[in-house]
Each structure stands twice: as C-alpha cells, then as structure tokens.
Amino acid sequence: MxxxxxxxxxxxxxxxxxxxxxxxxxxxxxxxxxxxxxxxxxxxxxxxxxxxxxxxxxxxxxxxxxxxxxxxxxxxxxxxxxxxxRKTAAEAARKEAAKAAIAKQQAAKQQALEDAKEREEARQKASRSSTDSSSTGSSATDNSSLATQSSYTVAQVRAMAQQMVPSDQFQCFSNIVDHESGWNYKAVNPSSGAYGLVQAYPGSKMSSAGADWQTNPATQIKWGLNYMNDRYGSPCDAWAFWQANGSY
Incomplete structure (x- = not known):
C-alpha cells in the first residue's frame, strides 16, 4: 500500500x-x-x-x-x-461593410443626379411644347389678320414678326433673319436658290405654311418659326447653332 x-x-x-x-x-x-x-x-x-x-x-x-x-x-x-x-475575420468584415456603405452612397448619389437630369429634360420638353403650341396658335391668328399687300417695307416685315414670334424669342429670330436676308422677303441666294426671310431651301418648302409664300412675309415668318421650333427647339436654340456653325 x-x-x-x-x-x-x-x-x-x-x-x-x-x-x-x-x-x-x-x-x-x-x-x-x-x-x-x-x-x-x-x-x-x-x-x-x-x-x-x-x-x-x-x-x-x-x-x-x-x-x-x-x-x-x-x-x-x-x-x-x-x-x-476571429480578430482577422472581424477586421475583414468591418472593411467589407465600409466598402458596401460607400458603394451604396455613391449609387444613391448617381441615381439622384440621373433623376434630376430626367426632371430637367421633362421640364424643357414641356416648355418647348408650350412654346410651340403658343407660337402655332398666335401665328395662325396673326397671319390671317394681316392684310395682304403688293409690297412691304423692312419696318412692316419686322412689325409682322414681332406680332407672330414670342417676345422672349424675337431677338434670336431677328438675328437669324438679319444674317440670312437682311429682312428682304424676296431675297434669293444666287448659288443655292434659297429664298425669303429665313432662306428656305428650296423656297417651295414654305408652301406648307401658305400658297403665297413667295410674296407674303407673314407666311415666311410662320414657316421659319415652325422650322426653328421643330428642328432646334426654339429660335434662340437655332441662333446658338447658327453662331457655332455659321448657318442653320
């Protein structure tokens, strides 16, 4: 024991x-x-x-x-x-969470920018539609209310344009007409054959605004205004293009 x-x-x-x-x-x-x-x-x-x-x-x-x-x-x-x-895993998880949070924040910021851009484009489109409707309506009224004459002075043609073109777009419209024809509604480009106040090419395009396109400045103004709105968005947008390119 x-x-x-x-x-x-x-x-x-x-x-x-x-x-x-x-x-x-x-x-x-x-x-x-x-x-x-x-x-x-x-x-x-x-x-x-x-x-x-x-x-x-x-x-x-x-x-x-x-x-x-x-x-x-x-x-x-x-x-x-x-x-x-465990410590290493916790640190890795913390880093991944931080990366995910940053990515989420950046995605939210990008989405906000895209939403703002879409809203602005929608606003501009609505504004253009409103301008087009207003211009078309006023053009038809003003055009029909103007008495046809055998000839028109520059002052008379400008007065027509002021009645037909929205006031906030008139100066841009006037700038284009100044450069294209000098307000001569019978102006003809000897090289291309472009005709009228806004130098439509060919001039017969303006017949969509009236059969008297060759002799009636109001018809030419109506056609020119519709053309600038349809192609560029407004006379001022057309003028901006003209300044950048020397023509429109």
Whole structure:
C-alpha cells in the first residue's frame, strides 16, 4: 500500500508539473513573456524547478506527464490561433461593410443626379411644347389678320414678326433673319436658290405654311418659326447653332 501511494503521489506531482509547464507555455504563446528569451525571470525559475521535479519520476510517468503537457500546450496554441483568426475575420468584415456603405452612397448619389437630369429634360420638353403650341396658335391668328399687300417695307416685315414670334424669342429670330436676308422677303441666294426671310431651301418648302409664300412675309415668318421650333427647339436654340456653325 505504501509503494502504491508513493507511485500515485509521484503521478499527481508529475501532473502538477505538467500543468505548471502548460501554464508557462500559455503565457509564452499569449505574448506575456518579458525577457529576451521569451520568458520572464520568474517563469524561467519555475520551469527549472518543474524540470527537476519531472526528472524524479519514473520514465513511464514522465512520458505521461509530457503527453499531458504537450496536449495542454496544443490546446493553448489552438485557442490563441482561434482568437487571432476571429480578430482577422472581424477586421475583414468591418472593411467589407465600409466598402458596401460607400458603394451604396455613391449609387444613391448617381441615381439622384440621373433623376434630376430626367426632371430637367421633362421640364424643357414641356416648355418647348408650350412654346410651340403658343407660337402655332398666335401665328395662325396673326397671319390671317394681316392684310395682304403688293409690297412691304423692312419696318412692316419686322412689325409682322414681332406680332407672330414670342417676345422672349424675337431677338434670336431677328438675328437669324438679319444674317440670312437682311429682312428682304424676296431675297434669293444666287448659288443655292434659297429664298425669303429665313432662306428656305428650296423656297417651295414654305408652301406648307401658305400658297403665297413667295410674296407674303407673314407666311415666311410662320414657316421659319415652325422650322426653328421643330428642328432646334426654339429660335434662340437655332441662333446658338447658327453662331457655332455659321448657318442653320
């Protein structure tokens, strides 16, 4: 019985040694060591003491103790590795979340710009439609109310245009007519044959506004205004094109 108790005591002491060794190992893995060799002075002394105790055990029990110590050391390393992996994963997840938030913000900003652009285009289209309707209606009325004459002065032709062209577009319309014909409703381009105030080519195009297109400035003004609205959006848009290209 005494010998058995001695063996059991030695084994318990060996297990204690293993536990102490494992604890020292955990400290080293976790970065708790402070000396240049990776262990503090106290840990070095404890390890030396534990090694002496381990040497007192029989070889078989030493193997058991060492196996336990290695197992505990492996567990400690696994825990440390798992902690590091969790930290790395958390950092990666944070970065991905930040990237996703930035992408979402940029997409929202782009969508807002596109929506604003669509609203502006719709507003301009509605404005042009309103201008076209107003111009067409007033042109028909003004054209029919103007008495036909055998000839017209420049002042008379300009007065017709002021009645037929919207006031905010008249100056642009006038600029084009100034350059194209000088307000001569019978002007003919000797090279191309373009005719009238707005130099329609061929002049017969203006027949869509009236059969008297060759002799009636009002008919030419009506046709020219409709042409500028249909092709460019307005007389001012047509004038902007003319300035950029020298013609329209």
């Amino acid at each position: 005494l010998e058995g108790n001695c063996v059991s005591g030695n084994l318990v002491r060996g297990l204690a040694v293993a536990s102490a060794t494992a604890v020292t190992t955990v400290g080293a893995v976790a970065g708790a060591a402070q000396s240049s060799t990776g262990q503090s002075v106290n840990d070095t002394e404890t390890t030396a003491s534990n090694s002496t105790l381990l040497a007192d055990l029989p070889a078989g029990q030493q193997a058991q103790v060492q196996t336990v110590a290695l197992a505990q050391q492996a567990d400690s390393q696994a825990i440390a590795a798992d902690t590091s992996a």
